[in-house]
Amino acid sequence: MTNPKKNRKVFNIILAIVLAVGVWLYVINVENPTGTVPIRDIPVSLVGEDSLAERGLMVTDQSRDSVNLKLSGRRKTLMKLNRKNLTLELDVSAITSEGEHTISCRASFPNNIGTDNVSVSDWEDLRVTVTVEKQETKEIPVRGEFIGTEAENCLAGAVSTDPETITLTGPAEALDGVSYALATIGGKEVSDTITETASVVLMGPGSKPASRKNITLDQETVDVTVPVRQVVALPLTVTLTGGDTTSAADVTVDISPKNLTVVKEAGADLPQSISLGEIDLSNVLADTSYALPIHLPDGVVAWGQEVRFATVSLSFDKVKARQLETKQITFTNVPEGWKASLVNATLSVWVRGDPEQVEHLSADQIQVTVDLSKAATEDKLQRAAAKVSLKEGAGEKVSILGNHYSVAFYLSKS
Numbered sequence: 001m002t003n004p005k006k007n008r009k010v011f012n013i014i015l016a017i018v019l020a021v022g023v024w025l026y027v028i029n030v031e032n033p034t035g036t037v038p039i040r041d042i043p044v045s046l047v048g049e050d051s052l053a054e055r056g057l058m059v060t061d062q063s064r065d066s067v068n069l070k071l072s073g074r075r076k077t078l079m080k081l082n083r084k085n086l087t088l089e090l091d092v093s094a095i096t097s098e099g100e101h102t103i104s105c106r107a108s109f110p111n112n113i114g115t116d117n118v119s120v121s122d123w124e125d126l127r128v129t130v131t132v133e134k135q136e137t138k139e140i141p142v143r144g145e146f147i148g149t150e151a152e153n154c155l156a157g158a159v160s161t162d163p164e165t166i167t168l169t170g171p172a173e174a175l176d177g178v179s180y181a182l183a184t185i186g187g188k189e190v191s192d193t194i195t196e197t198a199s200v201v202l203m204g205p206g207s208k209p210a211s212r213k214n215i216t217l218d219q220e221t222v223d224v225t226v227p228v229r230q231v232v233a234l235p236l237t238v239t240l241t242g243g244d245t246t247s248a249a250d251v252t253v254d255i256s257p258k259n260l261t262v263v264k265e266a267g268a269d270l271p272q273s274i275s276l277g278e279i280d281l282s283n284v285l286a287d288t289s290y291a292l293p294i295h296l297p298d299g300v301v302a303w304g305q306e307v308r309f310a311t312v313s314l315s316f317d318k319v320k321a322r323q324l325e326t327k328q329i330t331f332t333n334v335p336e337g338w339k340a341s342l343v344n345a346t347l348s349v350w351v352r353g354d355p356e357q358v359e360h361l362s363a364d365q366i367q368v369t370v371d372l373s374k375a376a377t378e379d380k381l382q383r384a385a386a387k388v389s390l391k392e393g394a395g396e397k398v399s400i401l402g403n404h405y406s407v408a409f410y411l412s413k414s
Contacts, residue, residue: 036121037078041066042086048093060171060214061131070121077117085110090128102129133171141165141180144224148186157227170215178202178210185224195225231303233259236310237273242282245353245399252315261303268299276310283402285350286321289313320355323348326366333373343408349388353398365394370407383408
């Protein structure tokens, strides 16, 4: 069963609300009285800074970034205003000197609200003080930094940036606190050259971040390149030639250093080894060592301390060398009407080969032939090259060492 008294109370409340809204709508739309409304934290925008820059000046500080205003006008009009559609501009284009300058902001209302319908209650609220200083520029170097890791057998080289410098604009005191700009890339494992765009961070003395207040940059990012090259230890080799019966298999070769660590240049083909050149075994009489220059092939550079020479040691531990004095010397092509005579009746000849065959070789088994076709037909001491060979049956595993033999002789009328 409903309660009549309670129902009347609810009806009265609803009626009161409806009447209040009606009265309010009447007052706003018909009577439209005047009033004052506060609007807080209206942003202040600087304009005219380009004109300041043309005079070598800039704003480095302002007393307020936003202001609070009390606006007066018709209630219906004030209801349309808020901090989002009300703009305040602080025009600094007329300033011509350094120091502090107090300027009034210029208020801009939405297009559907006329300035005649709204006024600022206290014009002092629009006044803002700015600090103006001389504007200067400074060029600083850009340093690239790689903070990643190299993959196995890879080496990161010197980091470069493009551009290598940037230009700062700001007051002298602020610029003095900046030494260079730092651009960092990486944070990952790399196996090939990388180039990335990175933001720059201004750095001051002691490699600590510098303040950027009142400083502008001609560009905020740079391209950073980290060259990554392959590092490998290449073996040093030498080629043994000649030797007749003595081959590379009969020689123990020791090279120091055995390997050379090199860095592969970008786009180059990596060789399998580094050759030190050739050694003719026929001109090597016994165990010996050579200091051979290291010539790096195209596409690689030495890593670390550069080694210019390698020591190559040869040991003939599987063959035997022996020196014999032979008298088997024959002249050929002796000039007509002349005869040749030796200064020394014997010639020392080196042989090498199988130890047993060398041991049993006799001097008579060595033949020396001297060609006198180019000899001078006069009675004086002369020297001519001698061709040394082994007679048949001397041994298949024995050979003459060297091709440097010669004999001294005289020619006389026959």
